[in-house]
Amino acid sequence: MSAKQINPFLKSALEIGPIIVFFAAYLLLKDRVFTIGGTDYQGFILVTAGFIPLMLVCTAALWKLTGHLSPMQIVTAVLIVVFGGLSVWLNDERFFKMKPTLIYLMFGVALGIGLLRGESYLRKVMEGLMPLRHEGWMILTKRVTALFFGLALLNEVIWRTMSTETWVYFKTFGLTAAVFLFFMTQGSLFKRYGLEQEGE
Structure with a gap:
């Protein structure tokens, strides 16, 4: 099934927006350390934790609006959850x-x-x-x-x-x-x- 056409600016925002937000958040928090539950987390880990749901929401929105996701988009979302989740869980x-x-x-x-x-x-x-x-x-x-x-x-x-x-x-x-x-x-x-x- 072919993808539905949507506003190209909206499509670009959903595809590239999470990466830009990740970059901006990293610049803001890169030198900070957050103590949560007695464990210290660098800013990078906190930014990664926020990036995972943001990417999933944007990917879901793309699927809802276009009715289609490319294999690369699907694999990317899965790997972000798996490896981003491992980074947050293991603080690595x-x-x-x-x-x-x-x-x-x-x-x-x-x-x-x-x-x-x-x-x-x-x-x-x-x-x-x-x-x-x-x-x-x-x-x-x-x-x-x-x-x-x-x-x-x-x-x-x-x-x-x-x-x-x-x-x-x-x-x-x-x-x-x-x-x-x-x-x-x-x-x-x-x-x-x-x-x-x-x-x-």
Whole structure:
């Protein structure tokens, strides 16, 4: 079933809003320590605790308004609950920092399995946005698969070797910028394999 069309600004707010709120809350609380039930919690943990229900509410609102959620949105919500919950429960920020790694690895592996079968699972998700010939989808899928594995590795390097603040900036802006720049550099592929080039 295709998704219902909603106001694009509302859609963007529901998708990106929780990340912006997380970033702003982190900047506000990053240097504070909260004692709850005799246990000290860094600001990052409290912000993570608030991010989980906010993300779930926004995801539920998207589903209610559009009647559809992508596989990535569903998996992301599940991993936020699991790894965000572990970070809060165990008072250990490392679990939440692992989440992007697992998301990118899972989708990289899924796309790779499709490639081994001679299929583009990316096409099933994005065909309505970018009509391409089969050859174009296969090339784009190979590139996106490599991108996902690269981002998974990059996230691991950054959270394991740099400060929490650096990771938050990377998670909020770096990952989004990387995906945006990637698709900006695929113009020649879209022109070469776009169905519009074939004519009627």
